[in-house]
Amino acid sequence: MRLFADLFHDLDSLTKTNERIDRLVRYFQEAPGQDSIWVCWFLSGNRIKGAIKTGELRTFLSDRTGLPLWLVEECHQRVGDLAETVSLLAGGCDTSDGCSLNQVIRNRLMPLKEMDGEGRRSSLFELWDALATGEMLPFHKLLTGGFRMGMSKGNLCKALGRFAQEEPAVIAQRIAGDWSCDDTTFEQIVDPADSGKELLRKPYPFCLASPLQEEVSTLGSAEDWQV
Incomplete structure (x- = not known):
């Protein structure tokens, strides 16, 4: 990661x-x-869609920080981005736990979709204790689906x-x-x-379909074409 x-x-x-x-x-x-x-x-x-709902994430952040939910929502409004808000408030640690990007996505992020609310809460709390400070923002961008680079x-x-x-x-x-x-x-x-x-086996990109200007017969035999 x-x-x-x-x-x-x-x-x-x-x-x-x-x-x-x-x-x-x-x-x-x-x-x-x-x-x-x-x-x-x-x-x-x-x-990656549907890992967690934004309202649920704000509630978990409130539980984690001890801040009232209204204050978390005000922070979100001021920062303008939920992933960045969580990254700033949830903490993170000084060193990474060494997990690769693939491991974080497959073992930690994607399983959230199949968990109940309490399971997601516990898993996120563990993640916030495991991710390094510099890893928090990119992870939460992936989590919330707002990933842009x-x-x-x-x-x-x-x-x-x-x-x-x-x-x-x-x-x-x-x-x-x-x-x-x-x-x-x-x-x-x-x-x-x-x-x-x-x-x-794949279509060639950037080639738009264009209507044929001549009669179909001008194309010749179908056996001469590769489809």
């Missing part, structure tokens, strides 16, 4: 596109594939292309359509075993 937290804060502070791409490439060089695939998934516009999908493809020494358009084709971190690995994106067959 520390590598991801460092990436989150660095991308938030950088203003130049090339610097952000360079930083993302460095993350891919340092992080394990199981973590990198989650970053690709999030930067492709996906979110200032990187477009196009720039993600550029970073992956540079890392894999591949054309960004080829990378874009590999991550086109619906996919999840359960059925796709980082290695399949940057170094697929059979890239030719893999590409044929």
Whole structure:
């Protein structure tokens, strides 16, 4: 989680596109594939939904801090972002517990959806005692579904292309359509075993469908086309 937290804060502070791409490439060089695939998934516009309701999170924060709920809500209004409000008030510790991004998401964040209220409360209290201060904000951004890192999908493809020494358009084709971190690995994106067959199974991005200007007969025999 520390590598991801460092990436989150660095991308938030950088203003130049090339610097952000360079930083993302460095993350891919340092992080394990199981973590990198989650970053690709999030930067492709996906979110983990339904882990916790905002009202419930504010109530848990009130219980944790001893502040009345109305004061927590006032803090939220003043800060303007619930994830940041929780990160500022809930605490965090000086050192990380060493869990990877993949472990935090699969073992701590996603199970919240299946728990009852008391289970979510206990799990969050444990998390607030385990996460380092610098990890609090990125974690709660993932938790609340408000995750943004200032990187477009196009720039993600550029970073992956540079890392894999591949054309960004080829990378874009590999991550086109619906996919999840359960059925796709980082290695399949940057170094697929059979890239030719893999590409044929997915639509090529950025190519809009256009109406045919001529008669259908001008296309020739259907046997000459690959569908």
